[in-house]
Amino acid sequence: MPxxxxxVIGSGIAGLTYALKTAAYFPEKKITVITKTQADETNTKYAQGGVAGVWDEDNDSFEKHIEDTLIAGDGLCNKKIVEIVVTEGPERIREIIEYGARFDKTATGDYALGMEGGHSEHRILHHKDVTGKEMERALLDTVASYKNITLINHCFVVDIITQHHLGYLVTKSTQDITCYGVYILNLQxxxxEKILSNITILASGGCGQAYRTTTNPKIATGxxxxxxxxxxxxxxxxxxIQFHPTALxxxxxxPSFLITEAVRGDGGILRNKDGEAFMEKYDPRKDLAPRDIVARAIDSEMKRTGTEHVYLDCRHMSVEKFVHHFPNIYEKCKSIGIDVMQQMIPVAPAAHYSCGGIKADEWGRTSILNLYACGECASSGLHGANRLASNSLLEAMVFSHRAFLDSVKRINTVTEASPTGGGLEGVDIPDWNAKGTTDPKEMILITQSLKELQQIMSDYVGIVRTDVRLNRAMKRLDLLYEETETLYKSTRVSPQLCELRNLITVGYLIVKGAEFRKESRGLHFNTDHLGKQELIQNIIL
Structure with a gap:
């Protein structure tokens, strides 16, 4: 038994940072990192803009970054968590620079700090328009130097193992739910198989594939x-659910190709089909308003003019500066016949980031013992109702570090927390039971259900919502859930079936949270609840 x-489940910036710190601190202990495809295929890889941090202390301050984050979060951020992330963030950025991450510099040798929507100062460190990919590279290169880190590709985690698998009744009111490891589907x-672990950390990313149009890779299935x-x-x-305003x-x-917010930070202007710069009608910050406001403005213009996209105008920008800062965007547009210096870029909102997720405390601890969560899959309290641009990579580094600090203290006493009192040695974990299941006869039962799910979520639970749409979405999801569970119980497990099942669960959670929130706040905009905001607190499901 492994x-x-x-x-560590997930090989993005959160998972790899945790693995590196743990491996360095415990050279005699074994750290295992699981990823369901290649190690570098993560949401981190697709992060273009950069990582936010107070770097220029002459012009910027922690107080400014904290205030910007709180404003973007529309009253639902946990202020203590915001203060932790902002004040500890610069040190985490210095660490990844020590790992080898190369951020762009000016001619004088200082770091080139970018500006993005919702920020009051230039504080975005970046590597051209592929910052996440560069940070991922630095982490993977460093991971390779540690002999006590085992990186397993092409393994799909099916379920986390708890007392439920031992025959105990586990409910939401159970106080000592404990994680013993995971069941995995070895794709080779x-x-x-089962992998048992004293400490498990989920860094499994987001759920953008619940929507028809998303900037997230195919693996982002919640x-x-x-x-x-x-x-x-x-x-x-x-x-x-945050929709990035400007996907190609x-x-x-x-997935949709992302046009980073940094393009607007450098002067890009949003225009409708008539060439009108429309953002001034919606917010005094114009094109640099927070993402929820810009996405709704674009959605409004598209519906008003009957078009499927608006335009991002970069024709007035310096070609040398654009090509230097955004080489991949420039080449991508060129590959489909768009010269950004001569033509405007067609853009539309796409599902981008989940601000909610697994409830985690200030140390990354979940409500399940010995299980941590960080990165996009977690809800730390930082983002509130809307994430401030470039705060996600920062959050991942800060909370993977804090989860490391806490698990270091807990690893030697973890056996005391188990219901059996004997930790892994005292628990007899059963093998996976596939009795009575057969190979799927028709994959269309899975692929068509996925298309239905994505259409339901996009049409009824998108940027703008209504009570009727949410009610209709829930009824459709109930039917999909019943059909998929029947298939799951009678069919041998496959990645496609597991991902469909997970996405239906995520869709249900998004709709249920939206139904409970009888107000419009941040990324949740319901035209049936446009009155005075009631400051409903976090909705825990």
Whole structure:
């Protein structure tokens, strides 16, 4: 039976940072990192803009960054968490620079700090328009130097193991739900195996694939969130799905190519089909308003003019500066026949980031013992009702570090927390039971259900919502859930079936949170509840 001291699910910036710190601190202990595709295929890889941090102390301050984050979060941020992330963030950025991450510099050798929507100062460190990819590279290169880190590709985590798998009744009111590890589907052997661990950390990313149009890679199927919900763990704020205002408009292409907010920070202007710069009608900050405001403004213009996209105008910008800062965007546009210096870029909002997720405290601890969560799959309290641009990579680094600090203190006493009192040695984890299941006869039962789910979520639970749309979405999801569970119980497990099941669970959580929130706040905009905001607190599911 495979066993490890620390199990990391996900190989993005959150998971790799945790693995590196743990491996360095415990050279004699075993750290296992699981990813369901290649190690570098993560949401981190697709982060273009950069990482926010107070770097220029002459012009910027922690107080300014904190205030910007709180304003973007529309009253639902946990102020203590915001203060932790902002004040500890610069040190975490220095660490990843020590790991080898290369951020752009000016001619004088200082870091080139970018500006993005919602920020009051230039504080975005970046590597051209592929910052996440550069940070991922630095982390993977460093991971390779640690002999006590085992990186396992092509393994799909099916479920986290708790007392439920031992025959105990586990409900949301159970006080000592404990994680013992995970069941995985080994995609090379096509068999389900178990990996036991004293400490498990979920860094499994977001859930953008719940929507028809998203900037997220195909792997972003909300697996960690769905697994924790099934294990009776706490999930919160799932109604706050951030739509990035400016994804490149290419009908039928998924995932959508992201046009980073930094383009608007450098002077890009949003225009409608008539060439009108429309953002001044919606917010005094114009094109640099927070993402929820810009996305709704674009959605409004598209509906008013009957078009499927608006335009991002960069024609007035310096070609040398644009090509230097945004080489991948420049080449991508060029590849589809758009010269950004001569033509405007067609853009439309796309699902981008989940501000809610697995409820985690200031140390990354979840409601399940020995299970941590950080990165996009977690809800730390930083983002509130809307994430401030470039705060996500910062959050991932800060909370992976804090989860490391806490788990270091807990690793030697973790056995005392288990219901059996004997930790892993005292628990007899059963093998996966596939009795009575057969190979799927028709994959269309899975692929068509996925299309239906994405259409439901996009049409009824998008940027603008109504009570009727949410009610209709829930009824459609109930039917999809019943059909998929029947298939799951009779069919051998496959990644496609597991991802569909997880996405249906995530869709349900998004709709349920949206139904509970009888107000419009941040990313949740319901035209049936446009009156005075009631400051409903976090909705825990």
């Amino acid at each position: 066993q490890t001291d620390f199990l 052997t096509n068999k389900i 697996d960690g969130i769905a697994m924790v919900y099934r294990a009776k763990g706490r999930i919160e704020n799932m109604e706050f 408009y290419e009908p039928g292409v998924s």
